[in-house]
Amino acid sequence: MSKMSTRDYYDYKSAIEAANSAKDKEALKRIKMQLISNYGLNDNDVQALLKRFAYTV
Numbered sequence: 618m619s620k621m622s623t624r625d626y627y628d629y630k631s632a633i634e635a636a637n638s639a640k641d642k643e644a645l646k647r648i649k650m651q652l653i654s655n656y657g658l659n660d661n662d663v664q665a666l667l668k669r670f671a672y673t674v
Contacts, residue, residue, distance in 0.1 A: 618657040626662050630669065637671040646674040 629652060636644035649667065656663045
């Protein structure tokens with residue numbers, strides 16, 4: 618798996634915050650699947666981003 622760039626981290630963070638604000642669980646689900654697919658669950662950045670989810674998806 619590739620290492621997440623700083624830019625990607627902040628792009629994902631912004632997308633998560635927007636989905637949280639809109640209460641869009643489907644968007645959060647897509648973001649989660651993309652994060653795991655691209656970087657895996659063992660990546661520290663992925664773990665930090667998943668903790669930002671306001672809803673369980």
